[in-house]
Amino acid sequence: MTAPLDGNALAGVFRELFCADMTTAVGRCESCGNANALGTAQVYSTAPGIVVRCPGCDAVVMRVVRKEGRAWLDLRGVSYLQIDT
Secondary structure, three states: OOOOHHHHHHHHHHHHOOOEEEEEEEEEEOOOOEEEHHHHHHOOOOOEEEEEEEOOOOEEEEEEEOOEEEEEEEEOOOEEEEOOO
């Protein structure tokens, strides 16, 4: 099994999607309730998409898939995403 990157591996993908550095955004894990900056998440990028896991309980908090000029962002694992503006 490949070792995960840290949540900072999401910076480029989210910068394109949200035009901001999203690694400082805070998400609350739906599974354990911990709120953490995305930069602390565990990121697995060797699958067909990117899988992001909670650093506290290892639950999947989001998925990102990109193909042919489109992106799919699944945030079912977070109850909120707080972005500083």
